[in-house]
Amino acid sequence: MQKLPLEAFSLRETTPHLGGTAMAGSKLTSTYDLVEQMQYLYVRVVKAKDLPAKDITGGCDPYVEVKLGNYKGVTRHFEKKSNPEWNEVFSFSKDRIQASYIEVIVKDKDLLKDDFIGKVLFDLNEVPRRVPPDSPLAPQWYRLEDQKGNKAKGEIMLAVWMGTQADEAFPEAWHSDASAVPSDGLTNIRSKVYLSPRLWYVRVNVIEAQDLVPSDKGRYPDAFVRVSLGNQALRTRISPSRSINPMWNEDLMFVAAEPFEEHLVLTVEDKLPNKEEVLGKTVIPLSSIDRRLDAKAVNTRWFHLERHLEGEEKKEGKLSSRIHLRVCLDGGYHVLDESTHYSSDLRPTAKQLWKPTIGVLELGILSAHGLQPLKTKDGRGTNDAYCVAKYGQKWVRTRTIIDSSNPKWNEQYHWEVYDPCTVVTIGVFDNCYLQSGDKASKDLRIGKVRIRLSTLETDRVYTHSYPLLMLHPSGVKKMGEVQLAVRFGCSSLLNMMHIYSQPLLPKMHYLHPLSVAQLDTLRHQATHIVSSRLGRAEPPLRKEVVEYMLDVDLHMWSMRRSKANFFRIMGVLSGMIAVGRWFDQICHWKNTLTTILIHVLFVILVLYPELILPTVFLYLFLIGVWYFRWRPRQPPHMDARLSHAENVHPDELDEEFDSFPSNRPPDVVRMRYDRLRSIAGKVQTVVGDLATQGERLQSLLSWRDPRATALFVTFCLVAAVVLYVTPFQFVALLSGFYALRHPRFRHKLPSVPVNFFRRLPARTDCML
Template sequence: MSESNVDFSLKETKPNIGGGRVSGSEKLTSSFDLVEQLHFLYVKLVRAKDLPGSPCNPFAQVKVGNYKGTTKTVVNSPDPEWNQVFAFAKDRIQAVTVEITVMNKESFVGKIGFDIPDVPSRVPPDSPFAPQWYSLEDEHGRKGERGELMLAIWMGTQADEVFPDAWHSDAATVNGESISNTRSKVYISPRLWYLRVNIIQAQDLVSMNNNRVVPEVYVKSMLGNMVLRSQFSPDKSLNPTWNEDLMFVVAEPFDDPLILSVVNKLGDNKEDVLGSCSAHLSKVEKRIMPIPVEANWYNLEESANRNKLEVRFASRLHLRICLDGGYHVLDESIYYSSDFRATSKLLWPPSIGVLELGILNASGLLPMKSKDGRGTTDAYCVAKYGPKWVRTRTIVDSFSPNWNEQYTWDIYDPYTVITIGVFDNCHLEGGSKTADSKDRRIGKVRIRLSTLNADRIYTLSYPLIVLEPNGVKKTGEIQLSVRFTCSSTWNLLQSYTQPLFPEMHYLLPLSVYQIESLRHQATHILSSRLRRAEPPLRREVVEYMLDVGSNVWSLRRGRANLERLLAAFNLLVEAWKSFDKIRKWKNPISTMTVHFLYSILILFPDKILPLAFLMCIVHGASQYRKRPRHPPHMDTKLSLVESVQSDDFDEEFDMFPTSKGDKVLKKRYDRLRSIAGRMMTIIGDLATQAERLNSMLSWRDPRATSMFMAFCVIACATFHLVPCRLFALGFGFFAMRHPRFRINIPSLPQNFFKRLPARADSMI
């Protein structure tokens, strides 16, 4: 169970950002104005020349107090080149000089010293300091035939362009190749496409085994490690037909070819490959609308042996292959996705603004691993929005890491969520010891952009919460600063009236099973690509950020979604309680007033709708003072992680398929979990719709509530002027209009309603 008396609340903070000039509504445009300014002593070692000694295997050391950084060793070179930057945090410097020493293996070559108070300062966008040649001195400070060293030294901040790739004194205990795992980086996800393979028919198939049995033929498609197969053709002949679509997720650049094989099932787990063909995706047509592309015949090749392919032009496969750029390739949950744009850039909407995120610091982190007999944590952050991932530098051995790094994203839709995760780096020791280790999750934060006021700086401390088999645990807090700057108010308001997904999703919809399968493919591709970066974003990090496995059955989630649904209808319960008080005459004045209003409405029915909209206006205005001041965060009470039993957690953390019981129990239990998982999703969908209905007047999204109240004002005046009978007549004719006057994409009210915020992004 969860720990008692743990504070999971959101706290407002007042960090010293922007030089102490930032208030809640102040606009700042300077770089790195959402983080506290950190000062560093930078030393850039470029190269050396004319170094004595033979053989000469030089390296350099930069020493400031107790901190020491070492360059790589250049073998057999009296003129080595390093191009390495060392950064020492100014607040940790306890020395007045910085000393650079050049060594040849274990022997001393020469040194240079600088007084730290005399080091010049640089503030971007000033140009970088030019490196200069300095003569090396011996142990007694005499200059001789010791060679020269080219370097630059200056005082700067984290806004310096060399900051991400520098060696930091925070990671002084990390050496070798593991240094790269401590650096901050920006990653861009590969552009994902849906590949649609429409299998039409085959012609003149010939069995290699001269089998005269009526064939049961299907087509197997293979792209990389992904294999899909069609159904058996209903035409049991040598000219079978299918007209079936197979869908893949592919990423640019298209390296792997699409290989299709026509297979004849012989029975007894035996198969006969009747022929194969391949298609290179770089030559496949791209489309952005559901217009059929040209179908082509592909000659099937038969493998007589492994080293030779025989082409039989009589056997052919009729295919229609295209890259569907009109879809958005889902890699995240729909409820807290960070992007809804189509793959094709031709369909991208205009930008509505900029999101700026300042990752300040964390506090109260728990020990995540043991080192030298004591607990330690090497924390770093990952933030994901759209195709852009960012990773902060790793602060080694600290329970209160101080990052103060700022990142920026372009925004195209307010109904999107940025996700920030905190992890413990388990790849700093190097060698095979950490090759198979996984970075441990410390916690995650989601922020929905539509809940942020434009041009306001939010400085909040979010609790970091993880769910473990023994219950929920608070692992610390992370302090963030967020600002959403709107560049076009018209585009922002117009986005509320547009469909959430591109038109292709509505004109040629995908089934639920296809979406789940394609999302699994997309997350696998992203994990494979991002772990090949340097430093890699490992699979466990990507899956945690993308919420892989969130649709697996959980009794706790099912109960939480049911309670969300009941709480959303609480307004009807409160209305019934108020009416019950009225009919019981508990307040005679209120009861008489209701009797009077009821008589007026019955005698003048045309005033019913204007009065209803007027009540919405009054209720919305009364809720303005109670509007949420902060964006939502992970809610432990809403997620029921504090009230469930340990057996429920044991079921939730059980692997899928289950490891409990014998084979029969395993089969039945997995089927139950699969069905229950879909029921949980349906209940969550109902709760989301009900919460969106309540959010129209709750000011959770201030722009949406303002737009709805403006509509209520117009509707109130319209229904006051237009007789109700005329409105009912027009509505009836509109609802029964001819199909040629209908559109296949959602209407404006539907688009507005789907963009209203719900509490799904507050679920753990």
């Protein structure tokens, strides 16, 4: 793939005409001021009356055709109805109008050729202009005319006006861009707002069971409990107490979404040599479960167990067995459905625990430029692009712009903000349903943008063109650019500053923390539930779209991502390494004047130790003020170089795009496995070295080496006596002068403390 220059992946600031007149960065007050104003001609077709009969049977199957130049919108038709009601709105972009009048034609649906009933013509120069938030334009009755302009039988109620995309009729209107879309596909191209389902953690504490009845009366059951909720299933360990009254006292966690559709199903089972026998079963509706908001334990309950009897018709049998449970909906946690690095919402599930909002996020999705064609139409490449933005529980989807590589949406949305340390995600997709008409076809990814709110200045309008980068098996590819306008408004600066002193997650995550493995499993279940629920909306927000926005595959192994993370660590450590090198140069007198100044500063700080902390904090203050000149002025964006996507090896890309489990030939998998073993061996060595140093520190007082510990303990006693009788300033000066001694007093051999430390034992000799 051809390597693009670095500028192609950078962020560009733009100056669109927001709100119709204002330029980006100026004071804007309109409620629809983060997008460019677009002019539309609207036609509302309400109803008709007294339409003449056209069929042989004396009936009429009317529909309305709205024509403007080459564009034509059609209403649905009614059968045998002379007074139909449509109440449909048609919109035509002013930029594409190439006619001086608009025709509203009423026709009769027929098998061979539709019959003409009548029409109404409007001169575009006489169409009134309506500026929101003006009152809606009232529709009027118009007399139909025949082909020659004479009055015909029947009347139609219409409203025609010029407006903008801020008009309340805009979201549900038929757009001229969709003239080639079949009527059953119109819902798939309109803008929509979705809400994620409210997610809860379900905690099931399995305590004990009583009076279990195994099939073999001569043995005690090896009992365990299997708990399932929808497609989630977990089980306890086998009870260590083998009796008819086993005990477990285990916590099992699940994810559920409101409204609750599945029940909690618990089965007590006996582990037999060749099978597992059900000893009892109970079903618990989630609506009957207590809701917990804090760390207080909920009351326990006994549930009766029922058992399926073998034979005949597998009737339900009543048992005296019962199970002791503590079940609750844990509302004090935040159910993670996003990656913790890109979370857009950190609130607990229970609304009673929510804190007041601190501001509003406003997003204007303006346009896209230079989108790479993802499909062909009439022998040329094209796109049917739309945007999806996700923040908190609210998802928004723009309308689909048909057959355009430079679509203009100009749609504005807003969200309430509860925490500034969150991320809004905007994705661009290609609508594949319009071309194939197959609901099984997947919408293709074009690119994604993430913006962390804490990196934005409050009440400033950011207008930038963001590169849309996608990683393909052939390398990183720029798919185009998306132009956004973003504003983060703060209602109370004091409340926002207070947020920085609060824990990132709700208190329950710290009082009763979940393990990393639990969080990973629960997040997988949460994303599955969210994608399933949003996929059932109308129009559906497709599964592949939701999973891409939620970064479902972020945990998959990637050689490229591993390299990128390694160099990120090196970048973090580079500052410490630079300070170490600078201090080494001071100690070796590379610059005599600097070393002498450091000696003077060191003596002052030792003689006046009360100046140490003020000096450190003053130095940090001056560094912060100095760096203010180079503060970032643009929001963060996808960085191809940081992601190591520019020079990645083709085989590493092929490995990253491989399915799980792998479907590559055995020799390729073997080569990659050997490469992974080689890299993992190096990581293993580094981790082992770090563990060795820590174990040597522990062995100073553990008497694993009695002579070394005796020497260290004796040294500590002598040091305690010496430091007690010697002034601290003298000890500090002596230590500092020793560290800063001239190179002629230095030796290349390691010092005595280093030699002693390296001789301390570690647990490496116990490793196999």
